[in-house]
Amino acid sequence: MNKWITSALIVGGLLAGQISSQAIAQDSEPKDAIRLGIDVPYEPFVMRDADGQLEGFEIDLGNELCARANLECSWVEQSWDGIIPGLLARKYDAILSSMAITPERERQVMFSLPYYNTPSVWITARDRDIDINDKDSLKGLSVGVQRGTIRDVYVTQEYGDVLDINRYGSSQDVVNDLKSGRLDLTFEDFPIANDAIDFRKDNSPYKQLGDSIKTPTSIFGKGAAMAFRQRDKALAAKFDKAICEVYADGTFDKLMDQYFDYDLSVRPSEQDCAK
Amino acid sequence: MEQLNGWFTELLSGNTIFTANTLSFYWGGLVTTVQLVFLCLLLGIVLAVPLAIGRGSKRRWIKLPIYAYTYVFRGTPLLIQLYLVYYGVVFFDGIQDSIFWVVFKQAFFPALIAFTLNTTAYTTEIFHGAIKNTAKGEIEAARAYGMSRKLMMRRIILPSAFRRALPAYGNEVIFMLHASAVASVVTIMDLTGAAYYVYARFYAPFDAFIFVALIYLCLTFSIMFVFRRLEKRLLAHLRPRGS
Missing domain, CATH: 3.40.190.10 (Periplasmic binding protein-like II)
Incomplete structure (x- = not known):
């Protein structure tokens, strides 16, 4: 009996959350909503705080990139082995989860500019x-x-x-x-x-x-990058621009210093950013 | 020779994995494996003969330590023994400054020590069993000739025991060859180490390991062939007459 009540409450809560977030999205004008897939935890890139909220370097970086791309981002948790199939099945619109660029993966997904590489x-x-x-x-x-x-x-x-x-x-x-x-x-x-x-x-x-x-x-590879479905070129371009911006104005370094005591930046070339 | 070389290059040109470079890795691995196994077996035999005689001694202070040694080394995996000798030895304080470090710094000698200790334990038991099973009649005959225990051991018991131990010892040699594959975990580039390297470099587990398996197979067959011949000659007197 108790179980039923609990699950009813959970389902109810979820529905309510869904509706309210949709309501907010409708209220606050043109921002497009997109979902980012991430494999949790991978410290210190992503982990949960005491209240169960996501935090970490990639969460902060992702939110910053979204703000600059004028996008309303939410995070979707996905275990690593299903993270590319999940993207292709539209469970989320991009992966931001320390995914290294490799030729094998490039056949399936489109990568943004790399945003970090461990030395x-x-x-x-x-x-x-x-x-x-x-x-x-x-x-x-x-x-x-x-x-x-x-x-x-x-x-x-x-x-x-x-x-x-x-x-x-x-x-x-x-x-x-x-x-x-x-x-x-x-x-x-x-x-x-x-x-x-x-x-x-x-x-x-x-x-x-x-x-x-x-x-x-x-x-050593190009580094870790965001991954998109092959046809979402416009979306990838928005994030490429945002990555160039956070590198150019020092926001990336500030975030990096907050979580790491060594340099894992991969500064994009002017050529890449000019596109 | 030139022709052979040309033919060889042509044979290899069709594939990307088994280039002259990787084959030289396999060749180096083969040499290392054969060296390692041959040396440890040689040392093993030399050590096992006195130990096997001691193992059958009536004196407990001789018999029991040898029994404990063979019990421990036959009762634990070779991989664990290798780890203990290779990584364990550095936990002795000051070993880096002692003369032993010359030996233990390289991976080859710790592996040789571990393998030798292991094969000696097995060989001791094989020889001990053969000595124990020497026919009563042979011993009585030797006594009747007035041989001392030493002489009897040298002339009658040991030669007879070695012959009878031959088939079991042939198995031990093959087991040791196969067991030597664990040497690669302590960075020795033996056959398996070479296969691991090729596997890691080309992500081609099937090609890398099939090839090395074939080499092991050839080695095993050669060993079996040698022991067959030896048995045929040395155990001729045990075969039924007329066969």
């Missing part, structure tokens, strides 16, 4: 004196990477002839062997390294070598 980073022990750009000095040093990742491809392609490459099944094993002293170097995904290795402070036992690396895009 990769060279790490070594603090007391080591290694110049990653001087290939001759690297001869015989060992580097650990996770097998089959983009980092593996990059190291094999760029340093395969000088470095001794050790390929591991998991990034945890790479970190273990860096700490055990078996590895001279590791080339790791920045967020993973940030969690697992102490290398950011002046007195950390490890340090970063050179700059963080996000190029060439042929290996």
Whole structure:
């Protein structure tokens, strides 16, 4: 009995919410309403606060983009494996969920300009004196990477002839062997390294070598972007323009600093923004 | 040679996965696998003979530790043993500064140690079983000749036991070859490691693993062939007469 009442209340509440939101949409003039699909949670990009409300970097960024595109956006939760089929089935109008641009996905959906890309980073022990750009000095040093990742491809392609490459099944094993002293170097995904290795402070036992690396895009990919149905070109163009704007006026950097202590921006080129 | 080379290049030109580059990976993997397995089996035999004799000893302080060793190493997976030797050893304080680090820094030696400990345990039990099952008559005959226990062991029991242990030991060799596939988890580029690499690079699991499976198959058949020949020669006296 109780169950019936509860579910009746829930259904009623949902209907009421639907109606009221429609009413608001009708009241407040020309803004088009669109729905954004997202896979929750993926911290700190998206998570729920104590009240169950969505929050996170991508939520803030998405709302900001919508405001600039003059769109009324709502969020639709969708698990990752069904996120592209959901878009094609019109359960929502765009995906904004850390989706990396890949050729396979490009066959199914249309991507906006990329809005972020996580960098990769060279790490070594603090007391080591290694110049990653001087290939001759690297001869015989060992580097650990996770097998089959983009980092593996990059190291094999760029340093395969000088470095001794050790390929591991998991990034945890790479970190273990860096700490055990078996590895001279590791080339790791920045967020993973940030969690697992102490290398950011002046007195950390490890340090970063050179700059963080996000190029060439042929290996590291273009980054994460919004995805649309192939025919919604006008909608994608609106968001492309909004992405250019948040980068141009520093809003993106402000948001990024709020959630991350490292740089994952992929500044769109003037050429891309001129379109 | 030139002709062969040309023919080879032509053969490979039709596909994108099995280029000369990937084949050289497989070749390197084959060499590593054969080295690893051969070395651990060789060390295994050398260690297993005295252990098998000790295992049958009447003295408990000799017998029990050996029994405990074979029990533990036959009772736990090789993968776990490999993990313990490779990752566990670095938790000994100061190992990086000791002379042992020369050995443990590379992945090859920890893997060789783990494999040797494992195969020694099995080989010990195989030899022990064969020694125990030596026909009473052979021992009595040796005694009647006035042989000491040492001499009897050397001339009668061990040669006879080795022959009878041969089929079981042949199996152990093949098992060890297959078990060596776990070496790739500690970054050794053995056959399986090479297959993993090709798989990860071309996203072609079927091609990569079928090819490596065929290589393992060839190796297994060669081992079986060698042991068949050995058995035929060394166990001739056990076959029914006239066959």
